Amino acid sequence: MNKLVKIILIVIGLLAAVLWFSLPSADDPNAINSGSMNFMFIIMYILLAIAVVSAVFFGFTKLLSTKGSLKKALFGIGGLAIVVAISYGLSSDNAQVVTEMASRGIETTEGTVKNIGMGLNVFFILTVVAVVLMVFPGLKKMFVK
Incomplete structure (x- = not known):
């Protein structure tokens, strides 16, 4: 099985190298429609699907087999759900942001502004x-010994 995977990866690598050298120049306005570019995207989607399926x-299997x-x-x-709930509660549906975005030509709603604020709050809390x-375990090691 391991040899088969290595052979498949070598074939994909050689195919990608051939496609790389057959790409049109960046100045070509029809470069995105080239066959080699499309085939490289197909290879990318296949490899991404394999990675996602195998990771899941x-x-x-590890989740269900380990006690x-x-x-x-x-x-x-549950902890992530609590962080998301706290972040949603802390975010505001600021009407000023909605009017400012509308003045720039970007249509948005107060719910969208609240969801964006929630996402930022989740990011900051998790960071x-x-x-x-x-940092805490390192500081604990320094001062305990």
Whole structure:
């Protein structure tokens, strides 16, 4: 099986190299419609699909086969849901932003502004949590010994 995967990867790599050298120049206005460009996108989509399917498959098999991992995963998903709920509560549906976007010609709603604010708040909260989880154990090691 391992040899078969290596052979397939070598063939895909050689095919991609041939397609790379057969690409039209960047100055060509019809470059996006070339056959080699389309075939490279097809290869990319196939490889992306294989990566997604294998990641989901092996992730679920590991999740269901390891004792206690399902409980940890549910705690993680619950924690993420709490962070999203807190972020949604902290975000505002600012009407001034909606009118400013409308004056620039971008149609939006207060719900969209609230969702964008929620996404930013989730990002900031998770960034702070990640930094704390990286820094705290290092500081603990420095001062405990």
